[in-house]
Amino acid sequence: MVKLAKTSFGFFAIAMQNQLVDAHELPRDAKKAAQALAGDDFDKWVSGLAKKGYDVEDGLFDPMKAVELIGVKEKEYLRFSRLVEIELAKILIKAAIGRDYLIIQTVDGLDDLNKSINIMINRLREWYGLHFPELKEEDHEKYLKRIIADKRGESMGIELSGGDKDAVQRMAKMILEMYKARAGLEFYLEKLMEEIAPNLTALAGANLGARLIGRAGSLKKLSEMPGSTIQVLGAERALFKHLRKGTPPPKHGVIFQHPEINRAQRAIRGRLARSLAAKLALASRTDKYAGKLNKDLIASWKRRLKEVKQ
């Protein structure tokens, strides 16, 4: 029987009485050693040992005690291992952050942008209203364009000098740019979602699908959730109130934004939300592990929708 040690200095097979019987040393270069630890070098070395006829014990040996056998003292062990682990963590963190994180930033970015646009539009309506209070234009984008055109007839508003106008028009132009940016981001989000989560997109649309990924934290986390959790994502307050105080449980969280749910009759919303959530759970797993659109899944949701609505 031999015990194995996996360390930043190398891999070691240790027999009874701490005798080193096989060793695969790693380069004493933090980056190179980290790459070896991140790859499958250790597993290959272990299967090599089996071929040599060694009987391997379960579990790993204390790495610091193992390297003593090749003359590495504690201080040097800690110094070098720390540098290797920093490099290894960099490799692993990078690999853990997939393109689904771009989805989350994009959908949150869209929310921020919408909030900013709303705040600034309200300011601008007050501002330009000093000059042209009679202007009735409900549509924000059209209102902004009217500011830039600046044509008014008889008005009880105050006069603006050239400099006064520049200030308010500069602001209007910037908000118009924000509308353009929003349209661009929405288009980008569609593309990103179709690439990374085609099934979620087909079932829920890019925006809602992206929100679900965001609520879960990542596509992987969403794919590990049961439908019942997905159903109430975004309704945490109501859910915990239910658990603590026994109020009725929430029927839907962010999936309420799905047109088939919010347009459905009240009486069947809960049932629809439950089956949609179940299909979304399947969709997220398909997206995570197959990555291709599964038409049967979409068809099965359509069938269920018909059944419930009847």
Place this chain on the structure above:
Amino acid sequence: MMKIGRDLATENLVKGQSVYGERLVRKRGKEFRVWEAKRSKVGAALQKGMKIPFKDDAKILYLGVASGTTASHISDLTPKGMIFGVDPAPRVLRDFLLLSETRSNLVPIFADANRPEKYRHIVPDVDMIIQDVAQPNQSQILMKNVNMYLKKGGLAFVAIKSRSIDVTANPNKIFSEFKHAVKGLELIQEKRLEPFEKDHMALLLKK
């Protein structure tokens, strides 16, 4: 470690560095970092009177290190030691990694504390385990790590957030169940963390 007003503070290992926006205070020619008890469960337990011995050369396994707010103070206290900080969340571990590059006694480990064998390539047997993971199976996670890494006679500090184990249950019931689950260890001290944290308890255990 010393008191500055009502707060605890640790002597700064990296002069001029404020890790999470905490105040730096000069006293007797030395620079101290104020340890904000509301941002650190170890800090809260110390404020509540728990005595935790930190040897200056201790090797510590920290489960749930997050961005390293607490670990930074322990780093101040163990200049000749090594803190192995484990966390499975890439976003926060990235911050801890950047902090680790500035402090030679911190090691960032991107792994899940549920699977302690995943970091046996780096973590040797340790003098202390600190656990702040807020997971329903927290006691299991602790025991797996204690069995694999903690030296005989070593200490384990645990922060238990009862709501992360079961929101509906009575905190006292959760705490006593937790103590039962780790009864292989000797209970040295226990403190509730109010007013710094709600429904939290800290335990100091010995192997």
